[in-house]
Amino acid sequence: MAEPADVPSIRELDFEAEVHTGDPTELRLAGSADIVIADSLEALVGKLHEALEASNAREIVIDMRNLEFMNASAFNALVSWLGLVHEMPPERRYQFRFRSNPDILWQRRSLRTLSCFATDLITVES
């Protein structure tokens, strides 16, 4: 699938974030995300949100199955993203579908906590 020109991927150190447009659009995260990439991730998420908003998307899939580690600074990018969606009129909000790896403990715990922010917007698959 083509990558939207205005949402560049991140390939830094052992972290990768790739956007695959489609129905639904998918954000694939892999490797290890820490403070070093937090700013890049926040920027990517902001651009992706704009693109999804512009296209009246109903859903975004975030594939974390190959994401080994994500620290608080990087995870905050996802929390901020939820905040952006919360600010949209309810009828225009899109859904978050997380694909998680059940073998990775922090994913189970963090996604469970994250879903408490917006049970109506988040589903977690494992």
Place this chain on the structure above:
Amino acid sequence: MGLPEELVVQFRGVALARLERIESSWAQMLVALSEESSSILHREIHTLKGESRVLGFTDVNLVCHKLEDLVEVARARGYAVDEDFDLTVNMALRFMGMLVRKRVGSQLGGIDLPGFIRQIDQILTEARPELAARTRTGNMLPLSKPSASTRVPSILRERLAPIAVDAFIEYASAKGNRRNRLRAAWHGLREMIGLQRALVGAGQLTKHKSGALSLARELGKQLEVVFEPGTAEVTTEVLAAIDVAVLHLVRNAVDHGIESPAGREIAGKPGLGKVRIRGGMRDEGFVLTVSDDGRGIQFDRVRTRAVELGMVTRAAADTLDRDRLVDLMCQSGFSTRTEANEVSGRGVGLDAVRAGIVELGGTLTAKSADGEGTTWTITIPVPQLTVHGYVVRASGVPFPLVIDGSWKAITGGPAPATALDVASSLGIGTASTGSPFRFSRGTQEFALLCERPPTPGQVRRLIAAPASALGEIVAIDSIEALMLRPDRI
């Protein structure tokens, strides 16, 4: 009737500013302990908790209460918390931000407050069950409390440190389920042998001031306590040794040193005796003195008592100088009291004080002048807990490396002929990309294959390993990293 909208708007602004201050002081405490950040952190949370209750933001108040519990657990651990814990604190702050922004009285919508609270409770239970279950009293816990059940003696810690470094490397380079399993092993070792930070200062030692005054009242003595213990970031072991020392030395000063008001009058002194506790960081470590203006050590009685107890012969006792006599006073079983009283005189004080200090490489000395008083001086070396270094992302290494600040990063100049491939050296992969970056120290020089230029920063030591180990484990915020010893690779 609801609150005036104006008040609610004002609260929102104030609460969001408080949340920002809490977040930044929390981040600061993860790097280096400071009374200032600690005080901002606790004050802001406590105030926000109160304000949210008064203004009817009961959901914010509830999360604030839980945040306070989280910070209390972190405090007891010297703020050495892992990524999950850090993430939970950050999420709690964001969650509160969301609650503050939502309209008063509006439905929670998709917000699952009970679920969120359950997640925090789970982290609290796992982090420190005995603290999580503690009934809150409103009193601050000591900033760090060593867990006697899981800590191992310092000599074993030194031997286990290189093993812990290897365990970290294995854990941090593993993936999936194997990573989870090794993480538990690494965390277990870190808990047992890691450097645990604590703050020594008024907050931790103030109980001894009130203890001294209460003891003086009990003994019918008049006392003024001058309390200037200083403040410093130390390890929990140093804090524990200082705590025990101040307890015993202050009690000894009040019981043995300070005379009764009548006795002081006869000696031509004011009836009010004085005990002074002063401390602070010096080049040689944390130095704390406990002085009194009492009668001074009665060295003749010390000599006589040492002979009576069979510790020395009469002839030998007569040759002992004052320092040697102080040394005798610090030996197990020594007491000038012939009958143990309720306060001291059981001979278990000074030897315990000295043993705790000596085990940490410190000293306990005393200077005394007849009729003028005694000054006990404790000097304890404090391991450096925060160091400057370069944070490096080496090619093929899935965790950050740190090169300590005794090395300097060299910019410019010719490219080095060879560069160290740390991933290969550690046996965790091969560097397929990257550029060489050089470091020098005096005449020594080496280059590392890195993904990006080294960045200077401050790191917190987690595991202090002997020089023979590959390096030490440090933390950049809550991210664990290997502080490499290039000469060991």
